[in-house]
Amino acid sequence: MLNALEVLTTVVVGVMVGVEFSVAFVINPILDKLPDDSYLSGRAHGGRMLGAxxxxxxxxxxxxxxxxxxxGWxxxxxxxxxxxxxxxxxxxxMSILLLVPINNRTKNWTPETRPADWKEQMNRWDRFHYVRVAVIIAAFALLVAARS
Structure with a gap:
C-alpha cells in the first residue's frame, strides 16, 4: 500500500511540476510574443482556468x-x-501570499480595463512563478530520491 502511495504522490507532483514548468517556459513565452490584446486575453484565460x-x-x-x-516514517x-x-x-x-493576489487581479482584465502597470504586474507574477517552479522541482526531486 505504501508503494502505491509513493507512486501516486510522485506522479501527481511530477505532473504538477510539468504543468507549471510549461507555463513558465513554454506557454507564457509564446503569449509574450503576441500583440498586447491577445497576450492579455491569453494570460487572463490561463489565470482563470489554472486558477481554478x-x-x-x-x-x-x-x-x-x-x-x-x-x-513511511x-x-x-x-x-x-x-x-x-x-x-x-x-x-x-508563496502562492497564497504572492501569486494568487496578482492572478486574481489579472484574470479579469480586458484590453479596456487593464491598469497602466499591467505589464509590470505580469512580470512580477512571472518572477514569483519562476521561484515557485524551482521550489516544486526540488520537492519533486526529493520525492523521486526517497523512492530509490
Missing amino acids: VMPVWYIGSLVLAAVWAVA NDGGAGLVVTAAGLLVVSVV
Whole structure:
C-alpha cells in the first residue's frame, strides 16, 4: 500500500511540476510574443482556468506527501519526504501570499480595463512563478530520491 502511495504522490507532483514548468517556459513565452490584446486575453484565460485547478492540485500534492511521510516514517527516505512536504508548504504559502493576489487581479482584465502597470504586474507574477517552479522541482526531486 505504501508503494502505491509513493507512486501516486510522485506522479501527481511530477505532473504538477510539468504543468507549471510549461507555463513558465513554454506557454507564457509564446503569449509574450503576441500583440498586447491577445497576450492579455491569453494570460487572463490561463489565470482563470489554472486558477481554478491549481489550488486543489497544490493542496492535494501536499496532503499526499504528508500522508506518505507519516505512513513511511520508519523508512529510510522519510527525511526526504518530510523535506519535500516542507517545500510544498513553501509553494502553497508563496502562492497564497504572492501569486494568487496578482492572478486574481489579472484574470479579469480586458484590453479596456487593464491598469497602466499591467505589464509590470505580469512580470512580477512571472518572477514569483519562476521561484515557485524551482521550489516544486526540488520537492519533486526529493520525492523521486526517497523512492530509490
